[in-house]
Amino acid sequence: MIKIRIEKEADYIVIDEINSSAFNGKGESKLIRAIRDSEWFVPELSLIAEKHEEVVGHILFSEVMIQTENEQVPTLALAPMAVSPQHQKQGIGTLLVQTGLEKAQQLGYEHVVVLGHPNFYPKFGFVSSVAKGIHSPFPVQEEVFMVFELKKGSLEGIQGKVEYPPAFSAVT
Template identity: 45%
Template sequence: MLLIRKEQPSDYKQTEDVIQQAFQNVAYSNGKEHELVRALRTSNEFVPELSLVSKQGKTITGHILFTTVEIKNAGNSLIGLSLAPLSVLPEYQNQGIGTALITFGLTTAARLDFSVVVVLGHKEYYPKFGFVKASAYNIKPPFAVEDDLYMVKELQAGVLTTTQGTVHYSPVFML
């Protein structure tokens, strides 16, 4: 049976192993996603309730992390979330664990009153969860990326009609 819960400090080592294994053979990976997560845990943008693990028995099978971002332009700004990274052990992939982590994470984020989430990810995968091209709302990443890969999701209806600008991430992402 799959259990999803908040990550605990005692999980950190096993979670980092999961992240390393999940990205081990991914072409676009720099192999340092586990180091990014370790650094984000100590950043101001870390939201402990949104660092989640999936477990089957005693094994952590997956992890998802949402950290705060600021979407801003000259006139205003909005605090939202970034979904990054999502990791599932290779032997547990394609069993619905990623879907369960995303769904649980988005529900938790909405319950915590966050209104928007951005993600850089697979253009065929994330739209299943309601993500759309961020450019459709004039929301831009702070880096060059293919338009179809940078997406946004409203957690509060209508928030994107009054929000536009560039997404500012934790400085940790730039390390």
């Protein structure tokens, strides 16, 4: 039985450990801490997965901007997410994404961007961002940068490049 809940301060260390082991390095845990300390952090969207009261996964959505020709449109970036290696492939990552997207929608967000596995995110409805006229600021292959409309049609007429806050460049 997996429970998804908002992170607490007492979870910070285990969230670091899960990210370090899943990603094989400390970059993502540094990124999470930098986002937490920034104005872009959304406390309700830093979620953990608990299995038998053990924290086994984490997902974070934070605010980023789409820079269009005329304006900055706020959106959410899903990054990072991790499930501890011994608990992967049991549906925990799927539950974290689904719950996170539901909560983001309830909070009134209209769309989400993600840089990630092109085999994992499309099952939730993510599509290649270029199909919607949204571009990645990173030199990556088209299919790994994806967008999802929490509100159908919300990206219509919005074209531009995603801008990540400084927290992201500090650790990549």
